[in-house]
Amino acid sequence: MIVKKTGITKYYLRYFMLLILISLPSCQTISHPPCDYKGQSYGQPVGEDTNQWFDDYERAVSYMEGKCYRFALTYFLHAIHFETEDDWWVLTYGMRYMEYFPHRESAIALYHLKRYDEALKMMNQSIMQEPSAKAFFYLDKIRKALFRKEKLALKPPEIKIKHQKEFTQNGPLHIWTHQDPFQLAGQVTAYHFVSKIIIDKNPILITSSKKKIEFQHDLSLNEGTYPIKITAETLLHEKTQKEVFIHVDRSGPMILIETFSNGQEIKGKLTDASDGLQLTINEKPIFVDALNQWQFHYQSTIPHKKYVLKASDRLGNSTEAMLIPFNDSVSQQAVFIASYPTVVSDSKRLAYIHKKNPLTISIDNFSTNEIVYKKHIRVQGQIQSTDGIKSFHMTVHHEKRQTFEKQSKDMMISILLLNQSIHLEPGLNIVRLIASDKKNRKIVKTLTFNRLIPKIYDISNRIGLALQPFTYKNQINSYNQQVQKSFIQEFIQQKRFQLIPRGELTKQKGIFSKDISDNIHPFMYLTGSVYITEKWVQVVIKITHVETGEILIIKDVYDEFDHHTPDESIILAKINDLSQKIHQAIPIIQGDLIQSQESSHQFVQLDLKPLTNDWPFIVYYIKHHDPLRGSDCHILGKTIIKEKINDHYYSIQNQFAHPKNIIQLKVMNQ
Incomplete structure (x- = not known):
């Protein structure tokens, strides 16, 4: 038996009420007026007519298809008299x-009858009882009709x-x-309601x-400048566009040394x-001259054994280096150490400049072959x-990144200190520094x-979701295979299940992951119903707990086609929306396992319910904290929630030793 999350009590109440209704003679006899549209008759229930409320509802739906909206409204209201609430999952008789x-359907009928105020009240009641995409779609149409009655001037959004805790407008x-x-x-x-944000x-x-509408949109961007256009539109198609320039910088400033003498x-x-560069x-x-290519000139009356340089930008990215004057009787040249001070003091690495090796590249924090777990490294x-650096750039994934090109003939750069951010894709990455x-x-x-991806994020540690073939209630069948395939591809791309x-x-x-084992026991299963006609598309997804039969979530999408012709782009866009709705409803939840100071019990603090x-x-726990390379994790085991203690705190079933x-x-x- 499948029951809704709202509880089993409602199920049994409906069941016994239905037995009583079936055993009693019909309290009211309603004649069924004929409805003909384009040579076809409407106004009949799907199955045998038993004169029950669910037959009235099906008859009303048929009247809606035949555009007999007054008849439909009568039968919808009669059904409401016996079964008062909108619901995705209502028992009629037996196990049907x-x-x-x-x-919702009454509101749509009222909309077509141009009784917009009544339609608005009825639609809001439907949404309060059981939200649905079709209800929101027609709620917008009702609002649009009411706005047009007002005949007010257009008001763009x-x-x-x-940004930085302030709203910027102009x-x-x-x-x-x-x-x-x-x-x-x-x-x-x-004023006319925000309907689109792109x-x-x-x-x-x-x-x-x-x-x-407040919005948040994550942008995963590499270093560079990105013009981002934001477009907003109202129900009356009033539009506003705003451009934002996102400057992404994760690298520290390069320090170019011309002179280091005595x-x-x-x-x-x-x-x-x-900008906003600073140097110590x-x-x-x-002092760094912002008006003259950020030049600096440091002089000391007293020589020092070492000079620690730290350059930083407005974002806090920094480059640190240590310069040590040193006399070499062989080369008679200065010797420089450029690295983090801790690295220098530990390894005592010296970078000699001499005639046998006039051009060198030294990397201080990585060897030529490394395993890392971070998306961005520095x-x-x-x-x-000895003869002056002319140019320097890097190639990452065979893509050239220009980082320095000498501009002045008089400039003599003998040393270039860097702390460059590099974006790494999962797997093997070849980085070349060329000077x-x-x-x-x-x-x-060449580096x-x-x-590697930490084990905790591996697909094998995600929850098992069984996919049942969709059921199709279509008048047009040419899109059947495409709908489910597109839906599966959206899910595979998210790597959530x-x-x-x-x-x-x-x-x-x-089309499924090759890593999935046949022995995985699913925690829940997904079923879907697809409706595609010449006028509209609707897809309804139910996700159900395998063991309890409890419906965990129901998500749907709905849209209508222009010119009564199915539009593939609309169908695919709705599939994308449906995937987003489901993933938002089942997010990744992270938290800490906490040991009670008053007892041996453990509980978890979670960021979401x-x-x-x-x-x-x-x-799990992080094996060792490595801010340079990132870290893998070690999985101790699994547990489940026992009960909620208070906001964000939950007791758990198992106990774990540190x-x-x-x-x-x-x-x-998972």
Whole structure:
């Protein structure tokens, strides 16, 4: 038996009420007026007519198809008299269920009868009882009709971008960031209700139009400048567009040294994608000329044994280096050390400049082959030349990144200190650092990074979701296979669930992950109903707990076609919306496992409420904290929630011992 999450009591009440109604003679006899449209008769229930409320509802739905809206309204209201609430899952008789939305359909009938105020009240009642995409779709149509009756002047929407705790409204906005992803946030307000928000050609999922909508959109961007267009539209198609420039910079400024003589003078310049550059030498602030290519000139009356340079930009990205004057009787040249001070003091690495090796590239924090777990790493090092550095750039994934090109003939850069951010894709990454000097010598340094994904994020640690073949109630069948295939591809791309094919889908294993084992026991299963006619498309998804039969979530999408012709782009867009709705309803939840100070009990602190108490959580810890390369994790086991203690705190079923030297255990839902 399948029951809704609202409780089993309602199910039994309906069942016994139905037995009473069936045993009694009909209290009211209603004649069934004829309805003909385009040579076809409407106004009959799907099955045998038993004169029960569910027959009235089906008869009303048939009248709606035949555009006999007054007749439909009469029968919807009669059904409401016996079964008062809209619901996705209503028992009729025996074990027969039906989708039942008499308030929603009554509102649509009232809309077609141009009784807009009544339609608005009825539709709001439907949404309060059981929200549905079709209800929100027609709610917008009702509002639009009411606005047109007002005949007010057009009022374009207003877009405000939230940045640094303030909303910015006027003029082009420039935002500098080192975050990944960068969260572009703001709000759109409109008298005629905001119906669309598009960010960089990506529509924001809006379930229902509102006078004010706050939005958040994650942008995963590499270093560079990105013009992002934000478009907002109202129900009356009033539009406003705003452009935001996102400047992404995760690298520290490059320090270009022209002169380092007698241990008392350092002359050079800074260069960076951001502005607001600052420099300290031995913790003393040094003037940097922003109007003259960020040049600096440091002189000391007293020679020092070492000079610690730290350059930073407006975002806090920094490059740190240590220069040590040193006399070499062989080369009679200065010797420089450029690295983090801790690395220098530990390894005592010296980078000599001499005639046998006039152009060098040294990397201080990575070897030539590394395993990392971070999406972005920073490569720190230096380039040195006896004849002056002419240019330097990197290639990442065979893509050239220009980072330095000498512009002045008089400029003599002998050392370049860098702390460059590099974006790594999962798997093998080849990074090449390429430099040349004034005599056109060229040197290439190759680094290989194998980026691994921490075990906790592996697809094998996600919850099992069985997929049943969709049922199709279509007048047009040419889109059947495409709808389910597109839906599955959307889910695979998100990597949120282990998808387990069932029924006819087992014959299409080629589109599923090869890593999925046949022995995985699904925690829940997904069923879908697809309706495609010449006029509209609707897809309804139910996700049900395998063991309890409880319906965990129901999500749907609905849209109508222009010119009564199915539009493939609309169908695919709705599939994308449906995937977003489901993933938003079942997010990844993370938290900490906490030991009670008053007892031996443990509990978890979570950032979000779990969908069910028996949803499995993985308990793990970070093996060792490596800010340079990132870290893998070790999984201790699984647990489930026992009960809620208070906001964000839950008791758990199992107890876990802290491994030696591990302070914090963490949890993540599957």
